[in-house]
Amino acid sequence: MPVAMIDETAERTTGTPEPALRLEDFLPYRLNVCSNLVSTALSRIYSERYRIGVPEWRVLVTLGQFGMMTAKAIGAHSCMHKTKVSRAVAQLEKRKLIGRRSNRADMREAFLSLTPAGREMYDELAPIATRFADRLLDSIDAADRDALHRALKKLTERSGELATDIANPRRPR
Amino acid sequence: MPVAMIDETAERTTGTPEPALRLEDFLPYRLNVCSNLVSTALSRIYSERYRIGVPEWRVLVTLGQFGMMTAKAIGAHSCMHKTKVSRAVAQLEKRKLIGRRSNRADMREAFLSLTPAGREMYDELAPIATRFADRLLDSIDAADRDALHRALKKLTERSGELATDIANPRRPR
């Protein structure tokens, strides 16, 4: 096999003449990679320092923002599956970062809120996280920032519809 | 504090006067949610129809694009951990969608490539995926598309540096 044929990433040898899909330009892929990198970078801040994971972080932040709410509401606001919320809450409760007060009007649910310790942690973390996000955004041209916001919004909306749409083009599954 | 203080999801009751962080506007969160929705929507296309997951999809696409390469190269190109690649490859191999030819010049590695069946699957999937991405992008103003592209690139670059940067402001861990 001739020398020039191998590239360090790898060169196309038997692929279609023009690849139908370039992964590195493929939007879902790029979004995923970007999101993971950002997420991982951010996690390092709180995971090392406070020993919490993403779900716990989200619960903490949501409670910091709203003060008191049910697990269901937390899930709705933070886009998390109820089991994820349940486990994150259990975790935070065990560490006395949040407290629970059952709703006497509906004993199925309970109102959750930050304990003083939880609030302290939130007050410490939130500004750091905010700064992190600001620094990220700093790297983007001001004009592009708004576009990014709009785009993310549209993509988020659109992907829901498309799922069902394209997945079953003419096959009723 | 005036009326506008209330948000539709839940009402602040004990939170700080002005929440330090609004999760729904927090970039890492938005990226994650968006990426997950898009990813899930896309997965539906191939997971239901071809019974493959994201890692297998990426290996398939990468091989479809480059023709023949080592597992390491696949991982590098598709941003996947080597164990993920290894398992995805094993999976696809078991299903005779890709084949392996050991490199006689270096017996540690092996060249992987699509079998005819794999190529067939790729040729079928790639255009559908492309169309999916196009439809997603259609929802975005043409001008914003370039901005999105640039922004994702910057964010992807930036997040790497920031990780170490902010995580240890002045504490050598």
Place this chain on the structure above:
DNA sequence: CAAAATTAGTTGCCTATGCAACCAAGGTCA
């Protein structure tokens, strides 16, 4: 009001995945 349906939340189970240890093949250097 009692049976059925719904809802908030938890848990069992199974898959996915990252890390670390490992294996086998190459490479380096005295």
Place this chain on the structure above:
DNA sequence: TGACCTTGGTTGCATAGGCAACTAATTTTG
């Protein structure tokens, strides 16, 4: 050449997370 180091790739282990089944409480309906 032979001890050590590096590298491609696989596997054991432990954790994370989704789904479905379950419990307990509430609501609906006949």
